[in-house]
Amino acid sequence: GPWQDLEHDLLALKPVAIREGLEGDAAAVAGLVAAAHGGDWEAVLGHPCAEPVAAALRAEQLGSTLADLRAAVDKATETVVSSGPGGVTVALAIAVGALQAFCRINWTGPKAPASWAEVSLVHPDNDGEDDEPTPLLKAIREDLGIDGEPLSDHARGAGMLWLSTVVLAQISCKTPTGFIWQARAGFAWQRALHDANDRGLGYAPTLLRRCVETFAVALHHFSILPSEAFNAVRRDFVRTEITLTMPLDLAEDEIDSLMPLPEAPQFEGQTWEHQALPALVKACLLVELVVRLSFYGRTRGVQETLKAACSHLDFDYKLSALMGIKRAHQKVAHAQLTCMTRSVTREGGGSGEAAPNQLKLSEIDDMTDILERPRLEVDALEEGWSVDAPLDAPELCILLAVCQWKWLGANPNDELMHHEVNALAMRAVALPAQPKEAEGEGMMLASNWLVFSTALWFKCRAEFSRIKTRERAVFQFEVLVNQYSDEKPSGQHRLLFSHALPFPARWHAQQELGKRMCM
Secondary structure, rough: OOHHHHHHHHOOOOOOOOOEEEEHHHHHHHHHHHHHOOHHHHHHHOHHHHHHHHOOOOOOHHHHOOOHHHHHHHHHHHHHHHOOOHHHHHHHHHHHHHHHHHHHHHOOOOOHHHHHHOOOOOOEEEEEOOOOOOOOHHHHHOOOOOOOOOOOOOOOOOHHHHHHHHHHHHHHHOOOOOOHHHHHHHHHHHHHOOOOOOOOOOHHHHHHHHHHHHHHHHHHHOOOOOOHHHHHHHHHHHHHHHHHOOOOOHHHHHHHHHOOOEEEEOOOOOOOOHHHHHHHHHHHHHHHHHHHHHHHHHOOOOHHHHHHHHHHHEEEEEEEEEEEEEEEOOOOOOOEEEEEEEEOOOOOOOOOOOOOOOHHHHHHHOOOEEEEEEEEEEHOOOOOOOOOOOOHHHHHHHHHHHHHHHOOOOOOOOOOHHHHHHHHHHHOOOOOOOOEOOOOEEOOOOOOOOHEEEHHHHHHHHHHHOOOOHHHHHHHHHHHHHHHOOOOOHHHHHHHHHHHHHOOOOOHHHHHHHHHOOO
């Protein structure tokens, strides 16, 4: 029906256009869905369908307690849900809009406009590190502490995250796509905690179960995650519990037989037509799972999940060696670790924008003879495989998830890991030879701005280990940190793949830049 179509629009990997042929309430809600998808918080709260929630968040509520605010939001959500057949979709769009706005403020940029302060008490900049929060916003930040882990002092727009989690908790059992957004909100919440990092600190078990275990169960129930991959993922969650009372030398199939069967997700009055979900979206949902598994160090199911994601896109990759040279005057070719890909040409999967500024080695050192990328003997490539053909954004997300998995699964000083990540990142930053003109955005090169930025981030990490490229890596880190404040591309474009990418939060990026500059 039209309501599930609109919920699918919230998951789209390209800017949402209002569907043609919608009538009545569905046509009205379509505008709210488009605003929520793009993280336009002002447009979300200004939409007539969101009026009950907007009223609960107006400035006159600033003097209320957190309990009063929660009661007002719960009542407003109930009013929205009971307003008609599309009430659940409206409530979901409001929660998604709040989450997208929170991610824009803390991950992707650009900075939120000051006009947001006029439509909601959860203004992004009045509870940041530069200003003293109001008593209510301070209570919200304290309420977002979970499992003994407080929210980071650097996280802005805490009220938006709080609102999103409160609304999603109320409606997640009423809509089949609610589990996706609950998992996304849970992982954003996890990464916004004070001590959270990708090396084992600041983990909240409640959020781990929500954004990985429950998410994997739902993906398997809807046949998006194959059984083989699902069983591998589950082993990481039951092994400790089982081996407390069982012998330690159990085989994998014996552990599988001891694992309790998961409960299928239950939804009130709806069935999900998940077959209508595009293959690109299914692949990116699996990539999200890989990113989270890598973050938490639960990597048993990563390879099988990656294989499932590749199958949705008819895509494949491998790391192998090709003969080539790295220096301009090098005469003898040596084996170069290279990432090769094989894919089917398709349309869609992200709109193009001007690529983020990619510094060249010659700009840093005009005497260098190091080539930007190895000059390879491509005649030895197998048919169908490529080392430089531009890839679609979902395919690049798979390569960047592999980067995350390898980076976190090895010692940070492991040279082989650095070579593998560098090969994957170099493949991901390959751009088409001819840019295209995009109306209002200038020339298009990268398939997606944030995807390309993440590829550059991993490229810098790998290059920092080489003395010849270390200086360029630091300057590139600085460019990536500073581009948060750039006005273009738009926030809507930056958010398209934000949940499927391991791009660091604004304060984590600044912290890593500071450490690299001091080394």
